[in-house]
Amino acid sequence: MLKLNNPDLLRNACLVAGEWVRAGSGETIIVTNPANGEIVGEVPSLAADEIEQAVDAAQKAFTTWSRLAAKDRSAALRRWFDLMVAHADDLAALMTAEQGKPLAEARGEALYAASFVEWFAEEGKRIYGDTIPAPTNDKRLIVLKQPIGVCAAITPWNFPAAMITRKAAPALAAGCTMIVKPAEQTPLTALALGVLAIKAGIPAGVFQVVTGKAREIGGVLTGSDVIRKLSFTGSTEVGRILMAQSAPTIKKLSLELGGNAPFIVFDDADLDAAVEGAIASKYRNAGQTCVCSNRLYVQAGVYDAFAEKLAARVAALPVGVGTEAGVLIGPLIDGDAIAKVESHVADAVSKGAKIVTGGKRHALGGTFFEPTVLTGTTQDMKIAREETFGPVAPLFRFETEEEVVAMANDTEFGLAAYFYTENVRRTWRVAEALEYGMVGHNTGLISNEVAPFGGVKQSGLGREGSRYGIEEYIEMKYLCSAIG
Structure with a gap:
């Protein structure tokens, strides 16, 4: 009541x-x-x-x-x-x-x-x-x-x-x-x-x-x-x-x-900070925000380490009714929302992705979904092209800066993007090359009242x-x- x-x-x-x-x-x-x-x-x-x-x-x-x-x-x-x-x-x-x-x-x-x-x-x-x-x-x-x-x-x-x-x-x-x-x-x-x-x-x-x-x-x-x-x-x-x-x-x-926000982790990034940024960006509001990270691109040299660290954090996220103490992940808004999340996970798995943690409806039932991490995701999967709007983090592997910028920009959307690097020169190159209205560097939270919020393209x-x-x-x- x-x-x-x-x-x-x-x-x-x-x-x-x-x-x-x-x-x-x-x-x-x-x-x-x-x-x-x-x-x-x-x-x-x-x-x-x-x-x-x-x-x-x-x-x-x-x-x-x-x-x-x-x-x-x-x-x-x-x-x-x-x-x-x-x-x-x-x-x-x-x-x-x-x-x-x-x-x-x-x-x-x-x-x-x-x-x-x-x-x-x-x-x-x-x-x-x-x-x-x-x-x-x-x-x-x-x-x-x-x-x-x-x-x-x-x-x-x-x-x-x-x-x-x-x-x-x-x-x-x-x-x-x-x-x-x-x-x-x-x-x-x-x-x-x-x-x-x-x-x-x-x-x-x-x-x-x-x-x-x-x-x-x-x-x-x-x-x-x-x-x-x-x-x-x-x-x-x-x-x-x-x-x-x-x-x-x-x-x-x-x-x-x-939105279809990319979240890019370069091999010189602070991985612990990047994991926390990904948690904040991807799982806030159970993944139901327009600026949520939808595609997590991780450079090959740190891919396995980042996946392991992220999966450990995600597996520990408390799921439950929003009024319960300590809960960080609530329900999805309705049946259509959870059906879309399930379809994205199923499509990814059918095309070779692996579920590291989560991947299914939560034991609480209803519209609760387990916080999920997928590895081995590729650009031909639904989860790369469509906005999932749920607590699922797909990890894409990349080799070079030029490759990941092209992958990140390969979408009709252009709302928000994120990237982690300690290289100052790369910071400016990537920030200017990303075709998005808002870009977060070494942070997963970019919204506030004093900064302009909005996107480009569609x-x-x-x-x-x-x-x-x-x-x-x-x-x-x-x-x-x-x-x-």
């Missing part, structure tokens, strides 16, 4: 125009705990006309919110941040209940999510325009930066809090209004953020949360002339659909899509976080003033 310090955070209605509303049809979506299948709550399945009401409310709210002084918007966001930190334990409990990640990891996400609100509360006061020296003395040339307008965000289930604040915080700081459509599996955290937004004094219609069928809501949001910006985190396949649907209204888009468009993130919610206007 889910117990919260503040039970008011658990909502079964959507936040529209400052009110908590249910679907007129009475239709709901059941939210279950992936660790045990128990019902955690239910949320409305809003119809298209009810989503339109949220769009109308966002448009009305934009008129006043965008005219507030940046300092006043910043103060409201700061209050939201303070409330998120104060309620971090409850937000963590909600995330563990609906998403499955261990409680300590969920609390870390709650604070990570709050960090974007704090960061952009300050960045909103630093949206600077420009003056341009005119070619003639009778004119003055000015560049203004203004909020783009009503925005929408469609967010995933793997980070139910952080993927919302990473989009909503810069939007609100810039003077935009935001409609959030969270994943059907994890809407409760989003609604709790809505409760805290209201408590922080963010006006009605500025931050709204709607739940329902993804296809129906997505159709309304992409088809609306009012919504000028859409931000989406999810699969490349769905990103392509949303991009096409947004084309008729020429929306500005931010797309954070699929991993997406735009950047989130950092001083660049707020630019995604701004339009540039050029003013030419004749003065005589």
Whole structure:
């Protein structure tokens, strides 16, 4: 049974125009705990006309919110941040209940999510325009930066809090209004953020949360002339659909899509550090992150030693329900997720890979899968081409720097990459040669609020976080003033 310090955070209605509303049809979506299948709550399945009401409310709210002084918007966001930190334990409990990640990891996400609100509360006061020296003395040339307008965000289930604040915080700081459509599996955290937004004094219609069928809501949001910006985190396949649907209204888009991250260990690397980096990158959230290492390339001279060290660490990772003390690996999100992991392992084994540890469903049953290490994996296997999104580390052997860079870049994706080396010259060569939007050198953790997050190739468009993130919610206007 889910117990919260503040039970008011658990909502079964959507936040529209400052009110908590249910679907007129009475239709709901059941939210279950992936660790045990128990019902955690239910949320409305809003119809298209009810989503339109949220769009109308966002448009009305934009008129006043965008005219507030940046300092006043910043103060409201700061209050939201303070409330998120104060309620971090409850937000963590909600995330563990609906998403499955261990409680300590969920609390870390709650604070990570709050960090974007704090960061952009300050960045909103630093949206600077420009003056341009005119070619003639009778004119003055000015560049203004203004909020783009009503925005929408469609967010995933793997980070139910952080993927919302990473989009909503810069939007609100810039003077935009935001409609959030969270994943059907994890809407409760989003609604709790809505409760805290209201408590922080963010006006009605500025931050709204709607739940329902993804296809129906997505159709309304992409088809609306009012919504000028859409931000989406999810699969490349769905990103392509949303991009096409947004084309008729020429929306500005931010797309954070699929990844197939390489993790490269050169023979001069600190192997113990590389093992710890691989654990952090590969097994966090049971391997269900878009920047997880999906392909581990290890140079031939250290391949066996690295495999042995990694397998020993992985075999000892505690698996269980996220609320249990000491658990580091929780369940996968649903049956489809575990079926995909099984298919990748089976395909690899059928083509010559060997299971060093794990490799099957966990004895706990349900959607738990044993943390796994495979050796002898090759580029022709599914696990090399597709994003596994599970706790499986396939180890690929390589001989030369040129070979591994080519192997790492042999994918349509370009989100994150990692490599370990103590050679300074190699560091710069490899970092610049990898075709990825983010590269970690001698670390498996690269995400924070101050750095730009995003990919290249078919991993997406735009950047989130950092001083660049707020630019995604701004339009540039050029003013030419004749003065005589």
